[in-house]
Amino acid sequence: MRSHVGANQADGHEDELLGKAYDSRLVARLWEATRAYRRVVLVSAFLFFPIAALELLQPYLLKVAIDSHILRADWGGLTGVAGVFLLTLAGLYALRALQSYLMQLTGQRIMHDLRHRLFAHAQKMDAAFFDKNPVGRLMTRILNDVEAVSDMFGSGVVAILGDLVTVAGVVAVMLAMNWRLALVTFALVPVLAVSAAYFRGQARDAYRGLRTRLARLNAFLQENLQGMTVIQLFCREGAEQRAFVALNSDYRRAQFRSTVYDASLYAVVEAIGSAAVALLLWYGGGQIWEGVLTFGGLVAFIEYTNRFFLPIRDLGAKYAVMQAAMASSERIFGLLDLEPGIRSGAAAARSEAPPIIEFKNVWFAYEGDEWVLSDCSFRVAAGERVALVGITGAGKTTIARLLNRSYEVARGKVLVGGLDVSEWDLTALRRRVGLVPQDVFLFTGSVEANLRLAADGAVRRDALERAAAVANARGFIESLPEGFGYEIKERGANLSQGQRQLLAIARALVYNPAVLVLDEATSSVDPESEALIQDAMERLLEGRTSLVIAHRLSTVQRADRVLVLHRGRVSEEGTHAELLRRGGLYSRLYELQCGR
Ligand SMILES: Nc1ncnc2c1ncn2[C@@H]1O[C@H](COP(=O)(O)OP(=O)(O)OP(=O)(O)O)[C@@H](O)[C@H]1O
Ligand SMILES: [Mg+2]
The missing domain is CATH 3.40.50.300 (P-loop containing nucleotide triphosphate hydrolases)
Incomplete structure (x- = not known):
């Protein structure tokens, strides 16, 4: 038997289970929720194409600068390329800023609307509903779950789409420039895929554990702070503190586990990316001697390789954001779909009805x-x-x-x-x-x-x-x-x-x-x-x-x-x-x- 108050409330967090990162039914409903802002969403999604194009242009400009100007000591030409490079940088950051502005704007508006809908819905619910749903859980719905959904707009699904566009572009350019060198880079992809899948799986489990423990900690704190005077009255501070220490340590361990896997994933991808660069230097160096590859070509390739591994490295984090968003939207829509148990009758106001x-x-x-x-x-x-x-x-x-x-x-x-x-x-x-x-x-x-x-x-x-x-x-x-x-x-x-x-x-x-x-x-x-x-x-x-x-x-x-x-x-x-x-x-x- 547990000795602290709120022991029952802490259990039963079916709430915290994470499932799929993509659920077409839920995505359709979220898409529905963006209805009022659809034009903005489409515009910011469209911005991915010029952004990817500018990103792909940069390594190519490096190649031109090295092969055609630096190696030939062509000062004037080099200045021209540097100017173009600067312009692409400026354009890239301007477009990224615009896109991020639009995404945040939409995400926050959708959040605002969802919070409003949830509150309005809660007002329609009857007393039996509030008997069954503790305040803490409803607060989580209206605040945290909505936040998780908006993260999806800020850094989740939308960014994944952008990454896909960039990676596809990089692959195409690399193959077109020098398919042998491209295959050298891609040779490491299976290693990357296997280790990333492993660490992502572990990180997901760890994250799930983290959420469950956070929910327990939340429930415990809420009840304890509310009932503090009663706890003091019965001199239960010691017992409650021991219970809190246990929950708190649990949470810390879960948090650490989650961090370790996240960091491992990061490190592995980084290491494989570096290995790819080493391979390129070795194989590409040989190609330069043979005269198949130019020096600038090699530098550009190394740059493209970086742009290839970076999105893959971030995929894990984005995947987790998507999962949390799906789980949260499932709970939000579940609440919105709940019909009030008591519906108003049709009889109009009857001020003449006798007070009996x-x-x-x-x-x-x-x-x-x-x-x-x-x-x-x-x-x-x-x-x-x-x-x-x-x-x-x-x-x-x-x-x-x-x-x-x-x-x-x-x-x-x-x-x-x-x-x-x-x-x-x-x-x-x-x-x-x-x-x-x-x-x-x-x-x-x-x-x-x-x-x-x-x-x-x-x-x-x-x-x-x-x-x-x-x-x-x-x-x-x-x-x-x-x-x-x-x-x-x-x-x-x-x-x-x-x-x-x-x-x-x-x-x-x-x-x-x-x-x-x-x-x-x-x-x-x-x-x-x-x-x-x-x-x-x-x-x-x-x-x-x-x-x-x-x-x-x-x-x-x-x-x-x-x-x-x-x-x-x-x-x-x-x-x-x-x-x-x-x-x-x-x-x-x-x-x-x-x-x-
Ligand atoms: N929200 C609720 N959910 C479940 N059971 C309830 C709820 N509210 C009251 N009960 C139960 O219904 C019974 C009647 O409760 P009620 O509050 O009507 O009593 P009461 O006559 O007003 O008592 P008192 O004189 O102490 O105010 C009690 O056994 C109580 O445990
Ligand atoms: Mg009473």
């Missing part, structure tokens, strides 16, 4: 057939205030989630205003049924921005201030350093529990839904804040149809009716007094809580 909610024989399970609700039925009439009670884990919060269709029921019906929630337009439904959740989620940003979040369109600042006043939140907000402009930290870390609850109530007031589901926070606050919260809640509930998931006695006492949730269904119902008199489950719960 009803559960009819509802069955629901988060997983398989572990029923949380089984045959649950109840009804809340217009303007009624109903309290829902039950032991922890009974399914109260679940009922709230089903009401605004965060999850889909398995059987039975949830009706709002007489209409099945699956028929409601989702936005209209969520405007109609407001939810104040058990755990208040606040965003980084000012207090005002957090209140404005709940507003429909533009709302004047004084409306927000009024809502805050009704929610008893104005007092503490104005005592904050910048009042409504006070910057809230991540998850509201710089506010107290009670303050967060008051803000949540103010936010619900701004939202102003006809039906309100209030999931009372279980965390208790000091008596003074408690009184403020209760008073604010009272005002929030006034004149609305409401279902209050109650944890406070006072809430239950003020409700028109109380529902007791037990074993997945409503087992008792009545007013607080009636239920007490009946002496059933409710009275037992009450006695437990009040210690009587």
Whole structure:
């Protein structure tokens, strides 16, 4: 058994498997993604031809300079060739710069579009999707995977195409110039191919191992940093550190292995390239004596040989980029292809629908057939205030989630205003049924921005201030350093529990839904804040149809009716007094809580 937290999360990175470096189906979809920039892509691909031509011209100019001018002491002619050489250099770098500019531009635009599509898609997904996909994994999709795809444009497939053009040109020129000498160079290609294939295979395995370990390290760090306060609370720093040391060393070893193979590949190709030059000098030197080859011809050949081996040397790295890009695009498209589990119904906004909610024989399970609700039925009439009670884990919060269709029921019906929630337009439904959740989620940003979040369109600042006043939140907000402009930290870390609850109530007031589901926070606050919260809640509930998931006695006492949730269904119902008199489950719960 592992002793550190997050042990489960670290496993199961099917994510990190690398497969083919080329998958026509994926490439077709990526090609589709470039649609808007196709002209730019084609232009930069076309630039490979003039670039290759200029590269091929340079060794030839060397040959001309040596044979026709240097060896004949022709100063004027040499100056002319040097001028042409300079011009080709300038042209080459200008074209390369232009091409790289265009490629980066396209790559980054495609990245931008993909990130946008992924985020927009994530917004459509339902709560069950987010239960299954941890935040860390989704972040990797939207940031790292997209980055890997863009690398393909910067240094992968596109560069490979360019290399192919250059190598083909070099081979043609070498054969045309002196086929015997060309064959001497090519004699080393089989040696090169075999050793490169070996090292590339090893490097690929090493890279795969590296990615898996990086993912583990990421997952571990994310959870540990987020839960740092809990780890400190239980004095688990030592154990967590040991776990981290193990993961960290694993990662270092994988990284080193990967570097060794990469470097070996590099070195082998370099060595073979040098061997080729030595062979050329030896064989070509003989040809010069025989008068078959000129001195300049030999120099040009050596230059061509370099241009032949260089792209081959870089092929390994580019191959790895392609593999990563394919694996990443597979995951990106996999996510984009995932249909949201909950789709909006067609019924248009129904502002006239009466604020009535009803559960009819509802069955629901988060997983398989572990029923949380089984045959649950109840009804809340217009303007009624109903309290829902039950032991922890009974399914109260679940009922709230089903009401605004965060999850889909398995059987039975949830009706709002007489209409099945699956028929409601989702936005209209969520405007109609407001939810104040058990755990208040606040965003980084000012207090005002957090209140404005709940507003429909533009709302004047004084409306927000009024809502805050009704929610008893104005007092503490104005005592904050910048009042409504006070910057809230991540998850509201710089506010107290009670303050967060008051803000949540103010936010619900701004939202102003006809039906309100209030999931009372279980965390208790000091008596003074408690009184403020209760008073604010009272005002929030006034004149609305409401279902209050109650944890406070006072809430239950003020409700028109109380529902007791037990074993997945409503087992008792009545007013607080009636239920007490009946002496059933409710009275037992009450006695437990009040210690009587
Ligand atoms: N996202 C989820 N995925 C899987 N199971 C869940 C999920 N949320 C809740 N559950 C399970 O569903 C059951 C009901 O949970 P629910 O949150 O509705 O309880 P509750 O009545 O609100 O409890 P509490 O009073 O503690 O808030 C629990 O057994 C819980 O483990
Ligand atoms: Mg709950």
